[in-house]
Amino acid sequence: MKLIPRSLQSRISWIYMLISVFTIGIIGATLYVGISRAVMNESVQSANMAISKSGTLVEMYIDRLKVLSTMLAxxxxxxxxxxxxxxxxxxxxxxxxxxxxxxxxxxxxxxxxxxxxxxxxxxxxxxxxxxxxxxxxxxxxxxxxxxxxxxxxxxxxxxxxxxxxxxxxxxxxxxxxxxxxxxxxxxxxxxxxxEDYLNDLELGSGGFAFIINSEGGIVYHQDPSYFTDPAKQEQLRTISMSKQGFDASANLLTYRTKLRNSDWTLVGVSSLDGLRQVRKQLLLSFVLVGIGLLLLIMLVSPFLAKSITRPIRRLEQAMQKVKSGTLEVSVSETGATEVQGLAQHFNTMVTEMRRLMQDIETKEKTLHRYELSVLHSQINPHFLYNTLDTIVWMAEFNESERVISTTKALAKFFQLSLSGGSEMTTVENEMNHVAQYLIIQKERYGEKLQVRLYFDPALASKVIPKIILQPLAENAIYHGIREKEGPGLLEITALPADDGSVRFIVKDDGVGFDPDTRANTEREEETLRTLPKLGGVGINNVDERLKLYYGQPYGITLHSRPGEGTTVTIIIP
The missing domain is CATH 3.30.450.20 (PAS domain)
Incomplete structure (x- = not known):
């Protein structure tokens, strides 16, 4: 069991309550002692004045009697x-x-x-x-x-x-x-x-007054037994000679006053019941007020602690958002001076992080464009050379119509490849681009190459990266159909998938290959990775570009079996 709470809010609440209890105790004790002392002094003074007043009345009465006896004498x-x-x-x-x-x-x-x-x-x-x-x-x-x-x-x-x-x-x-x-x-x-002058003295339940003469004889006491009991008389004589003042241990006040024109001494002993009652009432009042204040503090301290820790909690929540990758956060700079400083530094940090992330993003985009430009620039110059050689050959045989159609296809091919300098194109343009390429290859291979193209018209305006089908078609021709005896079929389709993505399939019935056989050694595996690049930009080129655009889960999936051909699938979200 953990006695010390771990949360800052709980600790502040407990510390506030402990300090409040300590403060209330100190203030209550100080006030109790001070007020008790003041009440005691007032009670002592009142008792002394009452005894002195009674003594004065007795003195005046004795003086009056003396005057009367003198008049008679x-x-x-x-x-x-x-x-x-x-x-x-x-x-x-x-x-x-x-x-x-x-x-x-x-x-x-x-x-x-x-x-x-x-x-x-x-x-x-x-x-x-x-x-x-x-x-x-x-x-x-x-x-x-x-x-x-x-x-x-x-x-x-x-x-x-x-x-x-x-x-x-x-x-x-x-x-x-x-x-x-x-x-x-x-x-x-x-x-x-x-007796009438002394019976009305208020000296408390344990108090009493008596008059003793100079010889130790008892002149007055409310209890007649003191006039015959030697022990009680000796007790009164001891009191009359004791130190005057308040005895805290016995809670008794002793006060003596010498009566003028007589050998009498009036001694008052007060139990100060009023002081005891006032102290009891005062203590009860302090206890009740203290309990009330403690209950109030117990109710208020959680709200006070919450108001103190609220800015810190907001700062913690903002940090959690930053931890999860959200940088579009800001913390209000309120609360204590120290918390305001933390919030200000946090906001500055997040702003600087956003700036750095934007710089990184800008640099990545620049690098991305540079990498794509480099990949686009990897078009095999042999394809252009072979195409021009085919055009020359057809011209020598005066096959002008074929020269014209091949030249138009080549021009259209390069026009679609450039696409106004943009990295993106549409499904329709991409299918047209690979169609122009296959027209040119058809002039070279004749009946050996059979082509079948189809795409869903609903996908015509779908934006995708350009030049992703032509390298796959080139690879299928050079490494599949060309090596096959007899004619070969190349099918390229673009269809929508159930999850809303676009699925491109490039399938040939060429010679195919066995991926497991080619992965037996590290050298053969390296050969497998570089082999598709023999046909122009290459499969790896297209795969890397797709991953740059859409992330690692996307790219090319290749299936091939010897004698059955190869199927390459591209999925674009």
């Missing part, structure tokens, strides 16, 4: 109420607390605690540890010194897994004019207040 009514032994202005302070609650629906409670355990709050029943000297309470001391929000249970109770009881607690110390501690303002904000 520095409110003159609050300072007056805690400074007065009788807690004057308590109702006004409670009204101020209600205004604070109304400013933010996520504020669960506002608690003002004096250093002596006095409490003002929107909640009537408080379950929290108090004493006459709050400085002895650890949580109170921690609240005085803390400036950061803290995740805890409501009213500083023991932390539980009841998510609905979680709060973000903000504290602010209350001081008098001299800077002495009067108490603490506590704001308990519902956990959902922070």
């Amino acid at each position: 520095h409110n003159p009514q609050t300072i007056q109420t805690l400074s007065s032994p009788s807690q004057e202005g308590e109702q006004e302070e409670l009204q101020f607390i209600q205004l604070a609650l109304q400013s933010d629906p996520n504020i669960k409670s506002v608690i003002v605690i004096g250093k002596d355990g006095y409490v003002l709050s929107n909640e009537k029943k408080l379950n929290m540890r108090r004493s006459s000297n709050m400085m002895n309470e650890p949580w109170y001391v921690a609240a005085i010194h803390s400036t950061n929000p803290v995740l805890t249970s409501a009213r500083m109770q023991k932390f539980s897994m009841d998510k609905n009881n979680w709060v973000i607690s903000m504290s602010q110390e209350i001081k008098d004019a001299n800077g002495h501690n009067l108490g603490v303002v506590l704001l308990d904000i519902e956990y959902e207040g922070i």
Whole structure:
């Protein structure tokens, strides 16, 4: 099995398809990598912006809460109420607390605690540890010194897994004019207040966000199990300290943003599902487009290859015609520059070949005419001498009528031999020419020579080479009838054959000869070839002329038997 096609058209088609596949693959891969990288950068930037935006919203919320706690701590009514032994202005302070609650629906409670355990709050029943000297309470001391929000249970109770009881607690110390501690303002904000800003983050199916404080404590995570599972907490701490950016192996983006005015850090981990989906869709699109282009190329490449090879095929067909002998061909000089050059050179070559063939043909015709002239010029001068001697002899015996008829026959004979300088004559003239010759020979041989001539009148105007019968008649007389005892008969006929050719038959009943006996030796064979020439122009002369005119298949056919005579047949197409 041959894997490589042999035809130029098939090879061009295959090469074009291979180059196209390679080109489509390179372009597709380059575009895929480039677009994927651009989409990845856009996805990373979008994820970073989303995390930063959520962090900014949390920062703004914390700032607002700090402002609110500061307003409560520095409110003159609050300072007056805690400074007065009788807690004057308590109702006004409670009204101020209600205004604070109304400013933010996520504020669960506002608690003002004096250093002596006095409490003002929107909640009537408080379950929290108090004493006459709050400085002895650890949580109170921690609240005085803390400036950061803290995740805890409501009213500083023991932390539980009841998510609905979680709060973000903000504290602010209350001081008098001299800077002495009067108490603490506590704001308990519902956990959902922070959670609402982070739950809407689009971080993908495998992504998540969490807030961690400076001590490694988890402040926020959507999954509550991270607040009790040490292993999971350690995992979050590792992520918070890992290198920021996109991890291609895990297909995860890690981004951290420090929240202003707190010790919190917001960490976002995005799985970039959009990037994965875009890459999948992009790859599918490239594959489909590539398959479509390949199918189109498979349909177009044969036509393209055919258009390229068509001039070459025309050139090949023209060469086949030249090979078969047809020189009347020409190739249109179209196609590629190289093919145009080939076609131009081919046309020049064929034109030059035609010119050379015409030159050869002209030279052959000239040589042909020269050879025929030489053959015509081989008329035996003895025939003229013998004829004139016969005329003189008849004149001496005062046989004027015979002299006149013989002279007229001789004149007519030479007139028909010349035939105006033409190499051709008609059947009628050729039969008349040999008749004049036989009239002259009849005067010489008398009753010994009997003649019978006939030709079909339909052949009268048929054009044939001249002087083809007289040499055969001369040969029959000199080598057949003259050697015979008694009279001899010479018959010359011209009849049409079934295939449309003309058949001339020159038959005598002379002595004849045996061709096989004469061909025993090379010398005898040479004698056989030269023997017919004893009678003038000769049989070989006529045979060579016919072959020059009509080709090798035509010429003379000779049959002879000793004592029976000789029959010579000429067939002319």
